[in-house]
Amino acid sequence: MNFFLDNTLQGTLPELQRGSQHNLHGRWLGEGLMELTPNTGYRESVIISAGIHGNETAPIELLDHIVRDLLNGVLPLRVRLMVILGNPPAMRAGKRYLTTDMNRMFGGRYKTFPSSYETERVRRVEAVMTAFWSANVPMKSGSRFHYDLHTAIKGSHLPRFGLLPFQNRPYHPELLKRLEAAELDALVMHQQPGSTFSNFSSEQFLAESCTLELGKVNPFGKNKLSDFRAIDRVLRAHLGSLPFPHRSQPPVRLFRVDRTIIKYTDDFQLSVPSDTLNFTGFEKGTLLCQQNGIEYRVENDQEWILFPNPGVQTGLRAGLMLTELNRWDRPVT
Ligand SMILES: [Zn+2]
Structure with a gap:
């Protein structure tokens, strides 16, 4: 089970597709889809996704390191976790997508696009996510979180920022606290529902979700993972119920989509x-x-x-x- 990213990049199956080790139980649910459940109980379900755009490699590597540390027992797991690598063929090709951008298709919108790998993949990811959120944990505020990790195509005056989906309910203070601790430069609030993955989990499952843009696109192996240290620490703190780091940057700037x-x-x-x-x-x-x-x-x-x-x-x-x-x-x- 150890080589989540390697198997996904090579298009191979792990030798062991389910198993228990270091106080957690893991299940491989298909290419780039894995669920990890602590043996000792949990109060929250968390999804971390990366590679919805296949060429956004830094978050994919970051997520792979986290999975390795969980499976090796270096990082404790205190939540039920699903990890998703969004578009494996595009990751292998070093492309944003093969035919159409997956992040325009969530919430069933894939049905309105011509059939492609991406339409089928969004259907599959939605089904897996639905099963995950539907099991065990009641749908109540603050019990479900989704971090969708990206890097941006172009440079930015504010290099690290989060996009919060439109919500009729307030953004959960725990999520905002974690995003501030991740040293984001800005948070952008959508004013209407959209087609993104994070909107899907917020709208359909009341998850506390955010799309995170964490810097600039680079090929695999060319990322300075130290640039991603703050978000890495926040994700690890969340998964392991560890203390959150303190923010050292100026306060996060807030924007709304006009x-x-x-x-x-x-x-x-x-x-x-x-x-x-x-x-x-x-x-x-x-x-x-x-x-x-x-x-x-x-x-x-x-x-x-x-x-x-x-x-x-x-x-x-x-x-x-x-x-x-x-x-x-x-x-x-
Ligand atoms: Zn992206």
């Missing part, structure tokens, strides 16, 4: 350079993009851009525009 820029037509033109860094600020009136004869401009005194990408397929998100909040409730401007 608008989603959708590419509706093929004549879509981004009016800011396509290599604009994430969290670049723009003043009111700045032209952002144009399509079908319509201009889109900054509407608030100051807005920040996230994930600008004019190359997406028509109908998909070409960027997000954010406004900053001064704490958990009040807009800055």
